[in-house]
Amino acid sequence: MESHNPVESKKSSCSNASCCAPKTPIIRSSPKVGRNDPCICGNGRKYKKCCGKNT
Template sequence: MSNAVLNEFIQDEKGAMTYFQECTVLYNYDIYKTSIKKLEKDYPDLYALKVEFFNKLTSNIERKKMQVEYKKHLGDYKHIINRFFDEDDSEENEEGLRDFESQEPTVREESKVGRNDLCPCGSGKKYKECCGK
């Protein structure tokens, strides 16, 4: 793989990572709202890197517009998604699940004996001093 192809591949992956991270914040804004405010207050230089994105998030109208735009661009990263969720793997997983047998819980026939209960063997000693050793 040549350096130019490798560079393009890396840039493509960086773009996808940025896209998916921004999507996460965009669609879960209520969860991240306080963290974004803390970022702005405590780390202004870091906040400045994405100030335009963060400013749009605070407006409900702008956030809705962004959600529409991000949905449109999801197809741009489909090839990367497919790389992580290979169809061959999912078929193998489904095959493995078809052979899976659910487990039934174990049900005791007798009641559980506590450590300080009398031993069920009839010795008259506590279970922990007799059969529970």
């Protein structure tokens, strides 16, 4: 029986960087919304209790 090593499973399956696309940073068009900030939909509740509840 082979033992499952969780450290090895987190490594990427590709050891050659030339075959993978380079990682590009994510650029937001608007500022990041925090969990305790007012909701972006404008109803007055906190984001975590409104639109961020299902994420």
